[in-house]
Amino acid sequence: MKSAASIRIFQHLAIFVLWFLFALTVSRLTLVAIFWDRVAPTDGLGIILLQGVRFDLILVAALFGPVFLFKCWLQPIAFLRRLGNWILPLYTGLIVAAAFFVEASTASFIGQFDSRPNYLFVEYLKYPKEVLATVSGTKLPELVVFSSAAVLIAWFVTRWLRRDPYSDLRVSVKFSLLLTPVIILLMVAMIRSTLAHRPVNPSNAAFSQDSMVNQLPLNSPYSVLYAVYERRKEASNERIRYGKMADDEVLKIVLREAGITPAQQLDPADAPTLHFQQATARHDRPLNLVIVLEESLGAEFVGSLGGKDLTPNLDSLADQGIWFERLYATGIRSARGIEAIITGFTPSPRTNVVKRSDTQDNFFTLAALLSKSGYHTSFIYGGESHFDNMRRFFLNNGFQKVIDQGDYDNPVFRGSWGVSDEDLFQMAHEELSGKGDRPFFSLIFTTSHHEPFDIPANRVTPSEYGPRETSIKYADYALGEFLRRARTSGYWKNTVFLVIADHNAKIFGGKLVPVERFRIPAAIIGPSVTPRRITGITSQIDIVPTLLSLIGLDSNHPAIGRDLTRPEFRDGSGRALMQFHANQAYIEGNRVVVLQPDLEPRAFELGPDSQMTLLPGGDREIERKALAYALWGPLMIRTNAY
Structure with missing residues (x-):
């Protein structure tokens, strides 16, 4: 009791x-x-x-x-x-x-x-x-x-x-x-x-x-x-989230898929994907490179890609350079897009390389490679560059100069996330115009298309769809003004420009990974770029080797993307990787493999309307490729091989 x-x-x-x-x-x-x-x-x-x-x-x-x-x-x-x-x-x-x-x-x-x-x-x-x-x-x-x-x-x-x-x-x-x-x-x-x-x-x-x-x-x-x-548990669990595969097998598959031959490898033991890439283009000297990273701009907002008709200036680039019709982002956050576009690294369910403590020094980036080749490298941003650890990562890995919100005097408009895109592009134009004959690489990252979508008044007609779409119209307006100024500048003739989104605005859908929501626009333009359309599947990780070829720079690097200037990849790399929270998708042709933590891979057939039909028997070959790509990134981090 x-x-x-x-x-x-x-x-x-x-x-x-x-x-x-x-x-x-x-x-x-x-x-x-x-x-x-x-x-x-x-x-x-x-x-x-x-x-x-x-x-x-x-x-x-x-x-x-x-x-x-x-x-x-x-x-x-x-x-x-x-x-x-x-x-x-x-x-x-x-x-x-x-x-x-x-x-x-x-x-x-x-x-x-x-x-x-x-x-x-x-x-x-x-x-x-x-x-x-x-x-x-x-x-x-x-x-x-x-x-x-x-x-x-x-x-x-x-x-x-x-x-x-x-x-x-x-x-x-x-x-x-x-x-x-x-x-x-x-x-x-x-x-x-x-x-x-x-x-x-x-x-x-x-x-x-x-x-x-x-x-x-x-x-x-x-x-x-x-x-x-x-x-x-990150460090100890990275290798086994999606499944197990011997390191040698991971490297064998990834090297084969990347087209890296033993003759190209420079350090097979300690940096197995470090290889020599010969550029397909030839110029009197390597060209300048400018990447315009557009915030949260999915294909659904781009008329040329079947979306809403909000981006006439971006759409006009479809016939002026290399236009991507089936390019997929690697993730749902800006830092993930930076990871792919600037470093060529694959996605994972873990912290992206921009924010990892073990990638803050001596990690491969386009800026690190180009700075060693005599380029001046800069990151130009309208917001606060410490966000997502960008400033630290960039300055530690090859970017010589960072311009952010505090460097703008009397901007036209200052919003919640920083100065307006037109202020950003004006700063970029002035910065690039002052480089003279020295080659340069600049990453320009926009902010105007970000909640709460505050933009300067009287620039564009408000969209019938709402504030988000109005901000996209403004972002496109600012991009158009920048490119118009660039075309009449002294730096235009020696520069390759990439305009690309970091990710889509909102990723959702009734699927383990809604792959269609990862589709983004991109265009590569410049006097030296021959216009064409890449209609096949392509990934953000293919950007690094493609740009290096277009600017005409022979290089040594560890990136495993495919050079889309090569004849065998002119219609696209044929595969893409997407990280959706804990799930990762690998898409190749009409097959999609979804990897989930602690579960068996699931293979689907991808229909023309992006419907995914489960394949009861799976697809063993593609499942192994998907797992190899998923394990390659953690392997590179663990062995300091990137």
């Missing part, structure tokens, strides 16, 4: 935990209702709800298990009881408030990233100014409401738990000692949620071909915590 009475010390907390579980279920049902058009085709409502209970119990054990444990330990001694009755409710109130904020933000996060909150949610906390700028429009009221509600929840939960009628109930030390292993065992059992060798993880919730729907059984606090946990 005494033990039964002692158990009452947990009664108040247990009631609260039940309410917490109920709230998570209500949130999940709300998300199911909001995204019912995605859930219904999967016929998975029952799975979502049942697996949802499982992952909610995991979260409860992780968050509140320690509270039960400390309550058990503190209750036998009066002083510790009083201390616990003050600290434990406060801790619980704070973590519940944080959990509420993350869960309440889920619908908006899905709307932006087609995923429950994950590590991106944590990463954005590093840049509060940029976050506030992004949400200062339509999402600001939502942020204020959720933040205010979180504060109220923290106050209410703390106050309610401190009014526990059994908080002063004394229990024996013996009772606490006997109950401790029981609580620990329950915590471990609930967190593992299985008797199998490995504990449950998000892969257990995957049941459909829709990546977002597969995440509905999770809860967002768990999703964020698991993402943080995965990042902490």
Whole structure:
């Protein structure tokens, strides 16, 4: 009887935990209702709800298990009881408030990233100014409401738990000692949620071909915590997320697919992909190179690619240079696009190379290669260059000069993310005009097409579609003005220009990887560039070797992209890689292989309308290529071979 009475010390907390579980279920049902058009085709409502209970119990054990444990330990001694009755409710109130904020933000996060909150949610906390700028429009009221509600929840939960009628109930030390292993065992059992060798993880919730729907059984606090946990395991887990393959086999496949022959290899033992590339173009001297990186410009906004008619200046380049009709971005973030376009590196579910601690020095970039060849190299940006660690990465890896928001005097317009694109391009034009005869490479990164889409007034007619599309029209206007000035400049005749998007604006769809949403525009122009259209599949990782050929520079580099100036690749490289949160897709011809953490690869047939039909028997050859490409990047990082 005494033990039964002692158990009452947990009664108040247990009631609260039940309410917490109920709230998570209500949130999940709300998300199911909001995204019912995605859930219904999967016929998975029952799975979502049942697996949802499982992952909610995991979260409860992780968050509140320690509270039960400390309550058990503190209750036998009066002083510790009083201390616990003050600290434990406060801790619980704070973590519940944080959990509420993350869960309440889920619908908006899905709307932006087609995923429950994950590590991106944590990463954005590093840049509060940029976050506030992004949400200062339509999402600001939502942020204020959720933040205010979180504060109220923290106050209410703390106050309610401190009014526990059994908080002063004394229990024996013996009772606490006997109950401790029981609580620990329950915590471990609930967190593992299985008797199998490995504990449950998000892969257990995957049941459909829709990546977002597969995440509905999770809860967002768990999703964020698991993402943080995965990042902490980054170094040791990089090799085995998608499967296993011997390093020699990885290199054999990648070298073969990249067309790197033993005769081209310069250091097979320590830098296996470092090779000599002979440029296909010949000039009196290597040409200048300018890359204009357009923020969040997907094919859906480009009329020449079948999208909305918003970019007449970009569209006009289709007949003036090399125009890409099926170019795919490697990811959904700017840093991922920079990773591919500037370094030629492949994507992975891990931190991109721009932000990794082990790639901040002596990592291959176009700038590093060109600076060694006598080029002046610069990064010209309208925002704050420390965002996404760009400034550090660039200056440490070959860029000699960085221009950012603080370098503009009296800009025409200063928005939330920096100066306007016309200010950016004016600065770029002045910078390039002053280079004289010295060859140069400049990366120009735009910002105007970024939420909250604040742009100068009276430049373009507002789009009927909304602010995003209006900002795209403005970005295109600014690009057109820059190219018009460039054509009459002294540097035009000796320069190759690449205009390319970093990624699409919003990546979503009812697939494990919505490959059609990764399609982006790009054009290479200049007096030396012969106009043509590349109609086949191409990846951002093919940009580095292609540009090196076009500027006429023979070079040694480790990039594994395909040189699209070579006859065998004139219609495209024929393959592309895409990272969509934890999933990676490899597309070749009409086949798509999707790699998911801790699951077998899944092969699909890609239809003309981008529909993906599962191939029951798979496609072993392409699956091995996909795995080799996925493992090559971590192998290069681990062995310092890039």
